[in-house]
Amino acid sequence: MSEVESVKIEKIPWITVGLSTILLTLISTIVTPLWRPPLYNVYGLGGSAYLAAFISAPIIMIALFAFLEKISPSLRTRIDKTSITQTCRWSEALYKPLNHRIGLNRFIPSFWAPSAEYLKTVMTGGPFILSEWLPFIVFWSVFSIGVYLFFQSIINIFRYTWIDVESMPFPHAQIALELISSLHERTDEKARTRKFLILGLILGLAFYTPNMLNTFFPAFPDIYGWTNSYLYVTWSPGTLQLPRAFPGLASSIVGLSCFNWNPILIAITYYAPLNTLLSAVIFYLLFWYILPQIAYYSGYYTGILSIMDGSTREYYIGRYDPFKNYVLLTFGVMFGLAVFST
Template sequence: MSEKEEKALTPKFWAISIILTALFAAWSTFQSGFMMYGGLMFSMGQNVVGMPTGALLLLGLFFLLTRVVPELTRISRKQILVFYSMIAVSLAHAGYFVPWCYYNGMIGIRTYITDWDAHIPTFWAPPKEAVEPMYLGGLPVDWGSWIVPMIFWSAFFMTLTVFALSIVSILSRRLVIEQRLPFPFGEIAANTVIYSLATEEQKRQQIKLFSIGMVLVFLYYVPWWLHLGWPSIPDIYGWYSPPFGGFFPGQINLENLGGALPCARISFPFAPFLWAWFYLLSMDILLTATLTWLLFYVILPPIAYSLGLFGVGVEPTWRATVWKLWKPGAICYLGFWPAFAIVPLIIGYKYIGRTIRAAIKGEPAGPNDLMSYRMAYILLIVSGVAILAFYMVSGGGFITSIWGILYIIISLLAFANLRGEAGMLICAHGFCGWFQPLWRHVLATGDVSLAVAQGPNYSVPIYLTYMTTSDIHYGTVGGKLAYGLDALKLADRLEQDLRGVFPAMIIGSLVAIIVSTPIVLWSYYTIGFPRVPIHGDGIWWPNQLWPSSMNSSPSPFEPGGHGPYAAFGFGLVTLLYLLRLKFAWFPLHPVGLYLGGIGPWFPTGAAAPIALILKYLTFKIGGTKLYEEKGVPLAVGAFIGFTLFLLVGGLISIWRTFVPA
């Protein structure tokens, strides 16, 4: 680090960074709880496809400020890196899932799904009589009843942060430096910083295209959020009427084309932020995702139906046939997904061996290391033991708790590779399936009383693990790992060392915990639990403990069920990894299998062919030069424009919560 960069991290810089982080953590918490169209999607800090929209929004605002106040370009790259690291990890916590859904779940268990009430210790949530007043609103917060649960969950969240960041430190050199994985959102952050600090003369064309992309995508969403805020304004896009629907506004569902393609599931996202993101992915990933989507959801299901493979008298709809009989969920979530954790780990065993030897020898951290390997492994072991203690002190059995922690590790390893290759952070719906073998004999009966009779040995580990890793719930650990790796990619692109980055991440997580939890409790006591838009998850998440809910997820242990599909998916990913090791020219990428196969709720597969065509045309017309000098700035600007839309949409949503139209 140069003397100039060393002096950049002054006490004044740290104080300003912490204050700004606290303010934006508060904003993100409010927005994710009150956002229209579901806090699930439009949280500033996280999103169903795992985008660090809050941190990138700040970089977008910084770009706009530098156009007005050119003196801001004097801010050092080191300061931007450290602040980004702090705010990204912070907003991974202060978003939709954490802290809202943890506390929602506790309230739901105490007041709604009372079968599990006796399993939940009082240091998770106060008794039912202390929780019920939250339904009324207009009351002061009962801090006395919640202080112990607040301490427990805060300690649990911070321990998981340390656990995730220790894995980041161990894997970062291989993923960021040796393999040079693209980390698309790290690239978006880096390009935004570069355009912000450059003068018009230095990168005139790139800055112009970046600005055009930003403005166009922002304007694209204006009619929608105007209609949300002022319903009298016509919904010119028609996103609330068929054939539109789904998680993504602008997702058009064509289903089976009116029966022309029996059992097909065709949906296209009219979402430029998805196209812009995918445009930055490699051609082999886009090609594989396109082929997987076409085969899984468009081509093979009608063929199987016409051949009678789905049986006689089955409706020619996707839901009645494909998900239950074709089982793409089992292939993707039980097969593809764990392979992204295990196969790269086996392939890179020599690297892991080097890190262990470096830890034993006590080698110091290098400029591209978050910390020394010895410190990383010490933190990994200590935090892992602490997590086990949290499980067991809450009532979980030793074996079931170990199984849950092992699943967290597998999740983080999969997240790291998916994030690095494609920017993805979507967990496996098959979590329930792989977590079931220890109590499958209970769940197979569908008898709630048998599951309840298992006591906390069943409910505590499965609830903690499910809420920590499954589905979209990466704010607890996966998001901090992903955003941490994004920050290290940013450091690599900006040619900065990592001094100050780890403390910034720890501070960011701590600030988010301190700021967000009181906001959640204040909202429920003051506004009233039923009147906070995100309160419905107080029923949804604890309901996943019920055997009927658990059994609805694909499991490799069902009689005559998903085992072969899981094995096929795992084997296919393994085969593609090995072929790419053997043949540099091999055109298919294993990550593309997951990107194209995880639909239909996440229309990532259908977005791949659009991005593939755009990228192919770019290279066909102007080659690499056209892509790097014009395509990338336009795509990066388009995504930043989406984050600016979220800012305006969030303001309108919060306002309309308190001032209805």
């Protein structure tokens, strides 16, 4: 006679979920506008490491739970809190909508935001006018829901192949998952993992503290040269200006722009499959070096070899004809290539 095993289903801690969501949203709203470059690129609680969008808040929360074992012993509770943190921080943008696209205002429909005249009155304590805010609120609410439905539909299409069959790792999620499992499972293997994680946290803190202190307090020495050196991009810590570092090569190679020494970016690549890394390197060399070089000899990118600022070179190749590489990164062409090539 077989024994019937009883499975205890943990209930969702709605009170904890609600309070955590409110608290983190308030913190995000208050803290984000106060960050200045390069704080939000590395030391913000939201998307750090620039385009890698590595979110530090969930990792900090998970590590904090290790010291709150008696208060929050449940794995389910840990995952719920981590998910809330992840969601709140993803909803925090590094930039306000289109604020870095000066000159596009005349093309933006009125429902992007309340009118400038009304906002001037608000800044001086003017009245709340619902008709000014309603189109703005409705548009962004519908937009957010639409984005969610889009990604949810994509997940439903590819989930079985990517997750169940291929078991493709997602670097950002893999880090959090490994940290959660190492804190929850009490095995010798996980104990060793915890030691390495703690060591990594200590080394990471020690590495970034000098640059953080220099960012907050300019009188503190710029040990790495990330903030005040002519060779580095000041608003993106660890980003080396290749044209300035190698002026001889910059006078003949169009695609020579920037290289980031940020350890976070390097560490994340260790979670990617080797074939993915190989594809990334090949297509990077193709779209950022080989094709732009051919285009230069065909009459495009006039004067680019005289530009010694790496981020400006990147902007030229990304924004202008003939390839407009930013389209591949920003407007879904790269996503389409990935989908239709599978």
